Amino acid sequence: MIRRFLEAAGSWCLFLRMVFRRPEKWKIFWKQFVIETDKLILSSIIIVGVISVFIGGVLVIQTASNMSNPMLDRMLVGYMVRETLVLEFCSTVVALILAGKMGSNIASEIGSMRISGQIDAMDMMGVNSAGFLVLPKVMSATLLSPLLMLFSFALGIFGGWCVVEMTEIIPAAKYIAGLKYAYNGFYVFYSGFKMALFCFLISSISAYNGYYAEGGSLGVGASSTRSIVVTSILILLFDLIVTQLMLY
Amino acid sequence: MIKVEHLYKSFGDLQVLRDINLDFEAGKCNMIIGASGSGKTVLLKNLIGLLEPDSGEIWYGGKKLSDMGYEEKSRLRQKIGVLFQGAALFDFETVLGNVIFPMNFFTDWTEKEKVERARFCLDRVNVSGADNRYPSELSGGMQKRVGIARAIALNPDFLFCDEPNSGLDPYTASLIDNLIHGITEEFNITTVINTHDMNSILEIGDSIEFICNGTVLWKGDRHSIMHTSCRELRTFVGANVLARHMIDESE
Numbered sequence: 001m002i003r004r005f006l007e008a009a010g011s012w013c014l015f016l017r018m019v020f021r022r023p024e025k026w027k028i029f030w031k032q033f034v035i036e037t038d039k040l041i042l043s044s045i046i047i048v049g050v051i052s053v054f055i056g057g058v059l060v061i062q063t064a065s066n067m068s069n070p071m072l073d074r075m076l077v078g079y080m081v082r083e084t085l086v087l088e089f090c091s092t093v094v095a096l097i098l099a100g101k102m103g104s105n106i107a108s109e110i111g112s113m114r115i116s117g118q119i120d121a122m123d124m125m126g127v128n129s130a131g132f133l134v135l136p137k138v139m140s141a142t143l144l145s146p147l148l149m150l151f152s153f154a155l156g157i158f159g160g161w162c163v164v165e166m167t168e169i170i171p172a173a174k175y176i177a178g179l180k181y182a183y184n185g186f187y188v189f190y191s192g193f194k195m196a197l198f199c200f201l202i203s204s205i206s207a208y209n210g211y212y213a214e215g216g217s218l219g220v221g222a223s224s225t226r227s228i229v230v231t232s233i234l235i236l237l238f239d240l241i242v243t244q245l246m247l248y
Numbered sequence: 249m250i251k252v253e254h255l256y257k258s259f260g261d262l263q264v265l266r267d268i269n270l271d272f273e274a275g276k277c278n279m280i281i282g283a284s285g286s287g288k289t290v291l292l293k294n295l296i297g298l299l300e301p302d303s304g305e306i307w308y309g310g311k312k313l314s315d316m317g318y319e320e321k322s323r324l325r326q327k328i329g330v331l332f333q334g335a336a337l338f339d340f341e342t343v344l345g346n347v348i349f350p351m352n353f354f355t356d357w358t359e360k361e362k363v364e365r366a367r368f369c370l371d372r373v374n375v376s377g378a379d380n381r382y383p384s385e386l387s388g389g390m391q392k393r394v395g396i397a398r399a400i401a402l403n404p405d406f407l408f409c410d411e412p413n414s415g416l417d418p419y420t421a422s423l424i425d426n427l428i429h430g431i432t433e434e435f436n437i438t439t440v441i442n443t444h445d446m447n448s449i450l451e452i453g454d455s456i457e458f459i460c461n462g463t464v465l466w467k468g469d470r471h472s473i474m475h476t477s478c479r480e481l482r483t484f485v486g487a488n489v490l491a492r493h494m495i496d497e498s499e
């Protein structure tokens with residue numbers, strides 16, 4: 001079990017070396033980068049947005065109902081919601097959702113190109129197929145995903161505000177004051193960094209699984225399932241490690 | 249020129265290729281023939297470096313394939329055109345995009361020059377008016393022809409075709425045969441064709457290697473194939489009605 005894991009990690013590193021070879025032509029790379037950004041990042045906006053609004057709203061209700069003690073300032077609801085969102089939800093939970101969406105997209109797309117011989121055809125032209133197919137995906141996912149995290153953060157807070165306005169569970173002014181209370185910009189950086197790291201793992205591991213898929217369409221299915229399971233576990237593991245390193 | 253020496257290849261317990269020795273000359277259509285499952289595709293994939301042989305050497309010109317580094321292999325591959333058995337067109341590109349694809353990487357031509365060259369290649373394989381369609385919208389035979397157009401887009405020195413005319417009607421099949429034969433002679437290409445189509449064997453088989461159970465049982469050309477004494481080959485050839493008549497007549 002441990003040996004198999006180490007072997008896979010080793011060949012994943014070799015795969016990354018192929019991916020990060022200098023592109024044959026930068027013009028082609030940038031063209032692919034734009035296409036992948038549309039497919040991986042822009043197309044995730046709706047799902048991330050919807051989830052963030054709802055979670056933001058739910059967090060407000062839950063926090064408020066757990067702080068019925070009159071000794072506690074109601075402002076703390078806004079503060080807690082903000083911290084929960086930025087520290088854990090907007091990076092880790094959103095990344096887990098993306099592991100499903102982005103991961104299965106990448107693994108099945110590259111996997112079906114593998115089994116239909118398109119990757120072989122590319123290699124036979126002398127094109128670095130791993131570079132051409134995977135590098136734009138990894139770069140786009142890693143560099144632009146922090147924007148998704150910021151977007152999710154903003155919409156989460158907005159969702160909370162909507163609930164505050166509609167239910168008057170706490171005064172809106174208190175909510176806003178809480179949001180501003182003891183603001184620490186480093187947390188945003190920490191969260192953005194986590195998001196970039198997670199999306200790097202998602203894109204590179206799913207691409208790796210797809211790239212080495214074998215056994216027809218069943219193999220493609222298996223590779224996409226494996227990507228999601230492996231990346232989800234790794235996201236949780238790295239969440240722990242990064243948090244320990246950066247926040248403690 | 250391509251040379252193969254003592255090539256062995258197996259998958260697990262299954263020994264697919266056994267002690268293959270071959271010489272492919274430039275300017276000729278070199279055919280590898282054999283029954284379905286005899287190992288033609290596996291041999292071809294070994295030749296172009298998509299599969300690693302268990303043992304044995306493959307020489308391109310004076311250089312061993314196994315000695316080449318990444319850069320050198322990539323340069324060699326730019327000189328190789330391959331038509332895969334299933335065509336393997338890129339389904340994210342249109343027909344025109346597929347033929348232009350290698351040009352994007354390895355030429356500095358303008359967009360107009362690339363389109364011109366691609367149209368020219370597509371014309372030669374008799375595909376026109378399908379420029380903007382995607383591979384999934386083409387018939388199997390059309391995909392094959394676009395695959396050939398893509399393989400010859402950069403004027404290769406080596407051309408490998410895995411069953412170029414299976415799935416084509418007899419007229420188009422012979423058109424493709426003659427196209428491949430034509431450019432082979434015209435540009436002095438080293439062409440290797442996998443096939444089990446008797447028509448093309450008799451039409452363009454300059455040099456023929458018959459593979460049976462993973463070994464080369466017989467070598468010759470389209471003239472000598474009719475007078476072979478190799479029993480397995482006679483069975484193979486004799487399965488074709490016309491060829492059977494020809495054998496009977498010559499005896």
Ligand SMILES: Nc1ncnc2c1ncn2[C@@H]1O[C@H](COP(=O)(O)OP(=O)(O)OP(=O)(O)O)[C@@H](O)[C@H]1O
Nearest residue numbers: 259262264282283284285286287288289290291444
């Ligand atoms: N990746 C693989 N793993 C295991 N066995 C394989 C693999 N590829 C091919 N084989 C086996 O090798 C043998 C030769 O296959 P190959 O595809 O070369 O046949 P072929 O001569 O091209 O047949 P056809 O004319 O039908 O295309 C077959 O028995 C096949 O099962």
Ligand SMILES: [Mg+2]
Nearest residue numbers: 288289333410
């Ligand atoms: Mg075959």
